[in-house]
Amino acid sequence: MQTRFFFCFLLLCTVSISSLSQVKTAFSRMDVFELEWASNPQISPDGGKVVYERKGMDIMKDRRQSRLWLINSDGSEHEKLTSSDVNESSPKWSPDGTRIAFISSTDHGAEIYMYWLESGKIARLTQLDRSPRSLAWSHDGTHLTFSKLVPASEPSLAAAPAKPKGAKWADHPKVITRIKHEADGAGYLEPGFSHLFVIPAEGGTARQITSGDFNHGNPNWSKDGKYLVFSSNLNEDWEYDYRNSEIYSVAIKDGNITALTNRNGPDNGPAISPNGKQIAYLGYDDKIQTYQVNQIHLMNFDGSNKKAIVTNLDRSVSTLVWDSEGKGLYFQYTDKGNTKIGYTDLSGKVSLVANNLGGTTIGRPYGGGSFSIAATGKIAYTVCTPYHPADIGIVQKGDKNVKLISSLNSDLLDFRELGKVEEIWYKSTVDGNDIQGWIVKPPFFDTSKKYPLLVENHGGPISNYGDRFSPEIQLYASAGYVVFYPNPRGSTGYGEKFGNLLYHNYPGDDYQDIMDGVDEILKKGYTSEDSLFVTGGSAGGIMTAWIIGKNNRFRSAAVIKPVMNWISKTLTADNHFWYANYRYPGQPWENMEAYWKHSPISLVGNVETPTMVMVGTNDLRTPLSEAKQLYHALKIRKIETALVEIPGSSHNIANRPSQLITKIDHILAWFDKYR
Numbered sequence: 001m002q003t004r005f006f007f008c009f010l011l012l013c014t015v016s017i018s019s020l021s022q023v024k025t026a027f028s029r030m031d032v033f034e035l036e037w038a039s040n041p042q043i044s045p046d047g048g049k050v051v052y053e054r055k056g057m058d059i060m061k062d063r064r065q066s067r068l069w070l071i072n073s074d075g076s077e078h079e080k081l082t083s084s085d086v087n088e089s090s091p092k093w094s095p096d097g098t099r100i101a102f103i104s105s106t107d108h109g110a111e112i113y114m115y116w117l118e119s120g121k122i123a124r125l126t127q128l129d130r131s132p133r134s135l136a137w138s139h140d141g142t143h144l145t146f147s148k149l150v151p152a153s154e155p156s157l158a159a160a161p162a163k164p165k166g167a168k169w170a171d172h173p174k175v176i177t178r179i180k181h182e183a184d185g186a187g188y189l190e191p192g193f194s195h196l197f198v199i200p201a202e203g204g205t206a207r208q209i210t211s212g213d214f215n216h217g218n219p220n221w222s223k224d225g226k227y228l229v230f231s232s233n234l235n236e237d238w239e240y241d242y243r244n245s246e247i248y249s250v251a252i253k254d255g256n257i258t259a260l261t262n263r264n265g266p267d268n269g270p271a272i273s274p275n276g277k278q279i280a281y282l283g284y285d286d287k288i289q290t291y292q293v294n295q296i297h298l299m300n301f302d303g304s305n306k307k308a309i310v311t312n313l314d315r316s317v318s319t320l321v322w323d324s325e326g327k328g329l330y331f332q333y334t335d336k337g338n339t340k341i342g343y344t345d346l347s348g349k350v351s352l353v354a355n356n357l358g359g360t361t362i363g364r365p366y367g368g369g370s371f372s373i374a375a376t377g378k379i380a381y382t383v384c385t386p387y388h389p390a391d392i393g394i395v396q397k398g399d400k401n402v403k404l405i406s407s408l409n410s411d412l413l414d415f416r417e418l419g420k421v422e423e424i425w426y427k428s429t430v431d432g433n434d435i436q437g438w439i440v441k442p443p444f445f446d447t448s449k450k451y452p453l454l455v456e457n458h459g460g461p462i463s464n465y466g467d468r469f470s471p472e473i474q475l476y477a478s479a480g481y482v483v484f485y486p487n488p489r490g491s492t493g494y495g496e497k498f499g500n501l502l503y504h505n506y507p508g509d510d511y512q513d514i515m516d517g518v519d520e521i522l523k524k525g526y527t528s529e530d531s532l533f534v535t536g537g538s539a540g541g542i543m544t545a546w547i548i549g550k551n552n553r554f555r556s557a558a559v560i561k562p563v564m565n566w567i568s569k570t571l572t573a574d575n576h577f578w579y580a581n582y583r584y585p586g587q588p589w590e591n592m593e594a595y596w597k598h599s600p601i602s603l604v605g606n607v608e609t610p611t612m613v614m615v616g617t618n619d620l621r622t623p624l625s626e627a628k629q630l631y632h633a634l635k636i637r638k639i640e641t642a643l644v645e646i647p648g649s650s651h652n653i654a655n656r657p658s659q660l661i662t663k664i665d666h667i668l669a670w671f672d673k674y675r
Helices: 002-022 029-034 471-478 496-502 510-522 539-550 566-572 592-597 600-606 624-636 657-672
Strands: 036-043 049-058 063-072 088-093 099-106 109-116 122-124 133-137 143-151 192-200 216-221 227-232 246-251 257-259 267-272 278-283 295-300 307-309 317-322 328-335 338-345 350-357 371-373 378-385 388-396 421-427 434-440 453-457 482-487 532-537 556-560 611-616 641-646
Touching: 029 049, 029 471, 029 657, 036 088, 036 371, 036 378, 049 088, 049 388, 063 088, 088 133, 099 133, 133 216, 143 216, 192 216, 192 227, 216 267, 227 267, 246 267, 267 317, 278 317, 317 371, 328 371, 350 388, 421 510, 434 471, 434 510, 453 471, 453 510, 453 539, 471 482, 471 657, 482 510, 510 539, 532 539, 539 556, 539 600, 556 657, 566 592, 566 624, 600 624, 611 624, 611 657, 624 641, 641 657
Parallel strands: 036 388, 453 482, 453 532, 532 556, 556 611, 611 641
Antiparallel strands: 036 049, 049 063, 088 099, 099 109, 109 122, 133 143, 143 192, 216 227, 227 246, 246 257, 267 278, 278 295, 295 307, 317 328, 328 338, 338 350, 350 378, 371 378, 378 388, 421 434, 434 482
16 A cells, blocks of 8 residues: 555646746746857858857856857867867868868957867967957968958057156047047947958968058959959048948958959948959949849949849848859849748849848847858758757758758747747738738737736837847736837838838828837737836837827837937937938038928927836946936936946847846836836
8 A cells, every 4th residue: 555655746836836847937037148159150162061159148247258169060069179168260171171270268368279170189380469350261271361450550649748656647539530430339449440461271461462551351362363353442532432332352462452443432241252253242323212122233353234123022132152153143132021031143143042041149139140161062040930940950952941950049938938929911001011010929828818908119210120039028928018029111121112111201100100119019809008008128218209209109219329310429429421312311500490390309398108227337328417317307207217327238138147137127117117
């Protein structure tokens, strides 16, 4: 009897433990630290292996980290490339597949390293004064090229007097004479120019190939190893002609540069054909509008016989890669919120190769991702769904079956109940345009209940959200909100005409596109008119501020890193030179009425919605002063408000995992006050 009782008790415990192990919980804020994602997968020339950047969150250092991992293309032998515990990036296979060059952190910056597959040995190749970028192998595998900043002298107007020995004086003034002297996330830019270098693949002295007061980047080797091909702007007035760029070649032997293109518009992304005779590149004739779709172009290596590869895609493309026979080009593009790999032959006939490229933007559901192609035609790329960040997928053109060879988050997300993501389409009441968006329901959604609706507006505004994994959106859903994120007019992935509807009219009718989406969701019965909340960051912060200036439908709002005044923003931000004519006609002092008309601060007298304002203290894209304008105006008007400053954060508040969490915590805490 005792034995039988013990057996039944043991069976009951086993069943209970088994049942408990299958119980899923909602995605929570500390799960952010557990997320991992693949980036920059590089497939070996024979298609047998993939080296990639395995990224994640360091909970102790509160930083994102990157390590190189190697995996067979069938998913076997998944292992770390090196034994180092430092950040590693930019892996590049040698043409014969026996070596991997990569960049690794050191105490003073970053250096180029080499890994030999047969022996597993690693060696540092360089000792550089600045970090290298844009690694590329010569076709014979004997050399590497890269770009690096070559510093220039700081300008000075007056020499400081000699101070007494041991005296502690204030720092000498910083004199700035450049139009672009700072960048969000980097701060003050060290004076100097990016130049191209060549180094033997066995290590040695890096030799500078380019010179002069111009920036050079992303070099490609010619087939014979005598030239580098790159995009840059070497025009005399380059600093003010900032949207222009051309394709150039530079002779390795003597540094002589030849311009291969010459037109008013950006030409970039050169890719040299396998036989070395042609160059494919991207670009367009600048029509001075808010959004233009680039085209694929083709020319002989010497710049002659230029022609466009005319497709019917009507989507901007990037990352041109030739097929091994030189008969066509692979590329990536976004269509209706989903990033894809496409292929075109040289006559412009386009075919779809793969969907769901992305999953490398950990925060909100933006695009991203990358791919590489083996000589065999096998493709490795970052695969994403709304339910997991990027894993490595393997596919071949013409084969619809994608093989996932990694599962970096199954140990976490298999045990989380995520909010279900649903696509929604509706008509704009402005002009009948079809508008796409997504609804995310709370985990364990109950159809008998009504939930508060949280509208999340994307940034850009020339950008897009999509059916991609987003920890921020999932955290909102876990907090009990139905989340709606739309792609109103101006979003990319819907053609040039749709993207350009914001030309000289932003914010504008995109406001109505969002409100039409809210009305459409109300019809579904998930929520009610008295339970609406709204937020968004950057351009999404602009739209959120614009919405509450236009109506009082929302119980509360969270305006994140906004532009409130286009006049002050345009002349104080790191990209102050970027807006005139393309966004609004003329400079601010030439057309103050237009700049003011589209500034959310012009509507602040209408705002009755309780509003939290958030910004990073080091934000150079939408400076702190912009957020303060809204906060101060609302305080003067005695509207319920709070200003949340994220210490040390740039425009990308979510770059550090703890700040991603605190951003969401503060938005939810503000909304919960008014639920």
